[in-house]
Amino acid sequence: MAPGTLIERDRPRLYAVSTPEGLSLPFQVAPAGDRILAFSIDFLIIVAGSIAVSMLASLFLGGMQEVGRSLALLASFFLRNGYFIVCEARSGTTFGKRRLHLRVLSRDGGPLTVEAVIARNLMRDLEIFLPLAALLAPEALYPSAPAWGRFVVILWLLVFALMPLFNAQRLRCGDLVAGTLVAKAPQPVLLSDLADHPQPRPPAEPSAAPAGAAETITFTREQLDIYGIHELQVLEDLLRQADQGILDQRVLDQVGVKIRQKIGWPPERWSEPILPFLQAFYRAQRGRLEQKLLFGQRQEKKAR
Amino acid sequence: MSASDGRLKSAQFRREREDTWRQLETLVDRVEAEGLKSLSAVELNRLPALYQGAVSSLSVARAISLDKSLLDYLTALAGRAYLCVYGSKRPVAAAFADFFRRRFPAAVRRQGGFVAVALAFLLLGILTGFHLTRADPERYYSFVGEEMAQGRTPASSTEELRDILYHGDSGSALTLFASFLFTHNARIGLLCFAVGFAAGVPVPYLLFINGLTLGAMAALYHARGLGFEFWAWILPHGVTELLAIVLCAAGGLALGFCLIFPGRHTRLRNLALRGREAALLAAGSVALFFCAALLEGFFRQMVQSLPVRGAVAGLSLAAWTGYFLFAGREGRPWRPGR
Numbered sequence: 139m140a141p142g143t144l145i146e147r148d149r150p151r152l153y154a155v156s157t158p159e160g161l162s163l164p165f166q167v168a169p170a171g172d173r174i175l176a177f178s179i180d181f182l183i184i185v186a187g188s189i190a191v192s193m194l195a196s197l198f199l200g201g202m203q204e205v206g207r208s209l210a211l212l213a214s215f216f217l218r219n220g221y222f223i224v225c226e227a228r229s230g231t232t233f234g235k236r237r238l239h240l241r242v243l244s245r246d247g248g249p250l251t252v253e254a255v256i257a258r259n260l261m262r263d264l265e266i267f268l269p270l271a272a273l274l275a276p277e278a279l280y281p282s283a284p285a286w287g288r289f290v291v292i293l294w295l296l297v298f299a300l301m302p303l304f305n306a307q308r309l310r311c312g313d314l315v316a317g318t319l320v321a322k323a324p325q326p327v328l329l330s331d332l333a334d335h336p337q338p339r340p341p342a343e344p345s346a347a348p349a350g351a352a353e354t355i356t357f358t359r360e361q362l363d364i365y366g367i368h369e370l371q372v373l374e375d376l377l378r379q380a381d382q383g384i385l386d387q388r389v390l391d392q393v394g395v396k397i398r399q400k401i402g403w404p405p406e407r408w409s410e411p412i413l414p415f416l417q418a419f420y421r422a423q424r425g426r427l428e429q430k431l432l433f434g435q436r437q438e439k440k441a442r
Numbered sequence: 443m444s445a446s447d448g449r450l451k452s453a454q455f456r457r458e459r460e461d462t463w464r465q466l467e468t469l470v471d472r473v474e475a476e477g478l479k480s481l482s483a484v485e486l487n488r489l490p491a492l493y494q495g496a497v498s499s500l501s502v503a504r505a506i507s508l509d510k511s512l513l514d515y516l517t518a519l520a521g522r523a524y525l526c527v528y529g530s531k532r533p534v535a536a537a538f539a540d541f542f543r544r545r546f547p548a549a550v551r552r553q554g555g556f557v558a559v560a561l562a563f564l565l566l567g568i569l570t571g572f573h574l575t576r577a578d579p580e581r582y583y584s585f586v587g588e589e590m591a592q593g594r595t596p597a598s599s600t601e602e603l604r605d606i607l608y609h610g611d612s613g614s615a616l617t618l619f620a621s622f623l624f625t626h627n628a629r630i631g632l633l634c635f636a637v638g639f640a641a642g643v644p645v646p647y648l649l650f651i652n653g654l655t656l657g658a659m660a661a662l663y664h665a666r667g668l669g670f671e672f673w674a675w676i677l678p679h680g681v682t683e684l685l686a687i688v689l690c691a692a693g694g695l696a697l698g699f700c701l702i703f704p705g706r707h708t709r710l711r712n713l714a715l716r717g718r719e720a721a722l723l724a725a726g727s728v729a730l731f732f733c734a735a736l737l738e739g740f741f742r743q744m745v746q747s748l749p750v751r752g753a754v755a756g757l758s759l760a761a762w763t764g765y766f767l768f769a770g771r772e773g774r775p776w777r778p779g780r
Contacts, residue, residue, distance in 0.1 A: 157528070159497050163521050215625040219632070219728070227537060229477065230529040241525055245714060249528040252537045253545070257721030263629070264636035298639070311639050315697065315721065317714025323474075323525065324518030326467065328460075329511040331453050371510040378511070424508050425450050431506060432451075 153307055153319055156247045165243065165321035167307050172238045173320060177266075179234030184221055188214035222259040227252050231323075239323045246317060258312035265311050269295040332377055332420060355410075355418035361401040362426040366437040370427060373420050380413060390416065452507035459499050463516070466492035466523055473526045493523040544770035546726035549719050551766065556692035556699070557723075563646045564688060567653015568660070575661035585658035594659065600666045607668070607675045608746050624735035627683060628728050631690040635697070635724035642698015645691050652687065674748050677755035679737035685762055686730035693723035730762075 151167040192210030225232040230242045230250050242258070244250045272288075272295050302308045307319060376393060379385035394412035397403075397419060430437060469489055472480050481489065500516040507513065550557060574581050579596040586594075594603060637644040656676075663672035697713075697720045704712040737754070745751060 155524075157497070157524055159494065161497050161501060161520070163524060164517060165521055211625055215628070219628075223725075224534055227534055230525065241529070243525065243529070247528075251718065252541070253718035253722055256725045257718045260632055260721050260724050261636050261639065263633050264639060268633070268636075294640070311636075314710065314713050315639065315717030317711075317718065324521040326515045326518035326522065328463070328515040331456055331509055331512065367508055370508055374510050421450070424452070427508050428450060428452050428506060431508070 150322075151306055151308075153245070153321065155243065155245065155319075158247060165319070165324070168238075168240045168320040168322050170302055170308055172240060172322075173302065173308065173310075176232070176234035176238045176240055179237055180221065180232050181234075183233055184214075184217050187217050187221075191217075219259075222262070223255055226250075226255040226259070235320070239325065240320050241323045242318050242320055244317060245319045250318065254316040254318050256316075258310075258316035258318050261310070261312035261315055265298050265301070269299040329378060332374060332381075332417070355415060355422075357401070357419065357422045359426070361403075362423055364401055364441055365397075365423060366439040366441070367427060368439050370420070370423055373416065373423075377416060377420060452503070452509055452512070455502065455506065456509070456512060459495075462492060462495050463499065463519060466496050467519060470519070470522045470526055474522070478526070489523075490527060493520070493527050496520045496523055541722075542726070542729070546722055547766050547769035548771075549722040550689065550692075550726070552719065553692050553696050553723060556695045557688060560645070560649060560688045560691040560695055563649040563691070564653045564684065567650040568657040569653075570650075571654035571657025572661045572664075573657075575658040576665065579662070579665065582658050582662055585654045587655075590655060594662065596662060596665075600668070603663060603666055604668060604671070607671055623738050624731060627686075627735065628731040631687055631727055631731055632724055634687065634690040635693040635721070638691075638694025638697035638720070639701070640698070641701050642695050645694040645698065649687070649691050671748065674751040674755070675742070678741060678751050678758065679734045681755055681758045682730050682737060682762065683734035686727040686734060689723045689727040689730065693720040693727075696720040696723075 151169075152164040153167050154162040154164045156162050188210065191213040192206070195206035195209045198206075222232060226242055229236075231240060235241065242250060242255070244254060269292075272292050298311055301314070302310045307313075309319065313319060373393070376385060376390065380390055390412055394416055397416070398408060427437060465488075469481065469485055469492065473489075478486070496516065496519050500513075500520050503509075503513055503516050571585050575585065582596050592606075594606060634645060634648055637648070660669070660672055663669055697717060700712045700716040700720075701709060707715065737758070741754065742751075745754075
């Protein structure tokens with residue numbers, strides 16, 4: 139699936155998982171920004187949870203300061219190490235990840251195992267807390283190291299911390315160890331088939347052409363052999379935008395003129411409205427290309 | 443409008459299948475919102491079939507349809523259903539029980555070589571520290587840090603040293619347990635595993651250093667004729683705690699090893715295959731740290747008789763050995779990696 143549409147604002151990074159059924163399913167790799175945001179939310183939950191436990195402990199165990207403090211310490215330990223593991227083992231996602239529609243999946247296409255979840259989360263100390271400690275309180279970590287030594291250690295730890303930025307799949311150390319990947323959970327929206335029912339017009343655009351007009355536009359085989367799949371899908375994008383009324387009429391005009399020139403549209407029919415022409419062209423073009431597809435010819439790009 | 447004649451094959455294909463896609467979508471929506479439990483038995487039965495249907499639709503659509511929106515939709519739908527069907531959905535309690543009954547001891551057995559190597563490094567450290575300190579007591583200061591020594595130095599009197607063995611640290615046992623014995627040790631252990639990612643290099647170093655400290659302390663007590671009492675003081679929990687450290691370190695070593703010697707896989711793939719299993723050792727060792735901290739925090743404060751202390755040390759050694767050698771052997775074999 140080449141993400142080669144007309145609009146390439148943010149070309150998603152795709153990772154194809156081969157499912158046990160032998161199908162290759164492309165998932166969008168979660169962008170680094172989303173990952174950071176999701177972690178921040180989870181981190182806040184952990185911190186808030188720890189604080190809540192210690193406050194409750196001091197409230198109810200007022201007389202036993204020691205016990206309260208111990209409970210709070212234990213709770214924060216289990217929260218910090220267990221939160222991610224339990225959440226991800228249950229549903230492959232955490233509260234922060236769910237908020238940003240992120241999912242953990244196994245790179246080999248199999249089910250996400252508990253082992254993998256444990257493995258990817260045990261590495262967090264190395265990736266986040268150790269580099270943080272090295273940056274904020276280096277004395278505690280290596281008291282007697284010379285300055286250059288500290289520099290080297292920080293550099294080394296930063297390599298771990300910034301690992302996701304060094305590879306295309308945004309794998310952190312934990313993902314490497316566990317063989318997992320964090321992907322955007324797909325959000326399907328099924329739009330109507332443009333070729334099947336060309337009727338629905340947006341209210342913003344009053345139907346310019348009579349419904350039957352599209353039927354009268356026909357194309358010759360030569361005219362349909364020029365363009366390929368890429369152009370067809372660009373046209374599909376444009377028509378959908380026109381459907382939603384978010385496309386500038388001038389763009390439509392330009393595209394129409396371009397196509398009419400290219401296929402040698404008879405000059406006497408140039409005055410006909412553009413939109414029905416494009417819709418008819420889309421339908422005819424798709425029919426032709428799909429027919430070729432059935433005979434094993436996949437024409438990706440325009441012929442000339 | 444008589445579209446039936448001129449209708450495209452791909453549009454017809456969509457007409458025929460769209461209904462089942464919508465059904466799958468409704469199920470997937472509910473699973474995503476409320477979990478698998480919200481489905482009835484019938485629906486649960488239908489989910490895999492509908493998923494298979496979507497998968498085959500996607501294959502067909504890729505071959506015959508050029509409707510980009512349809513392809514995108516099917517790809518996303520199959521992806522979502524895939525996550526529902528293959529995403530991790532095990533009840534945590536069951537997974538937890540299974541982990542300790544079967545997976546953890548089995549993983550330890552499979553990584554036995556690394557466990558042995560880690561143990562060897564630790565013992566080497568202990569012996570080195572012991573002999574070097576016996577030869578020259580001044581070396582004690584370079585092996586045992588100040589906070590670790592807690593006033594136990596060659597300068598202390600024999601009486602003071604003995605006192606520590608029987609009265610121990612002041613303060614509530616529970617605080618001690620929570621703050622230091624458990625959380626601190628477990629964190630160090632987990633880190634010992636995680637640094638294995640740095641090609642395993644820091645792991646033997648950490649083991650050796652810890653061994654040196656222990657060996658030096660033992661030497662100090664031996665020099666005062668308190669050798670047996672020292673071991674009876676440290677081993678009831680030490681067996682468990684050292685074992686936990688060794689397991690973490692073995693996990694770290696396994697991690698480093700599969701990075702350095704990837705065998706016939708690429709490094710990335712090898713890591714993904716073996717890393718999960720190495721992590722099991724570290725995860726399981728948290729439970730060992732917990733036991734060790736309980737023994738150290740409570741038992742040691744309460745029981746002062748030497749034979750009982752020795753018996754507990756021996757018993758815990760036997761229990762762990764038995765557990766790791768024999769637990770989880772029955773049942774279907776679990777194969778690492780697919």
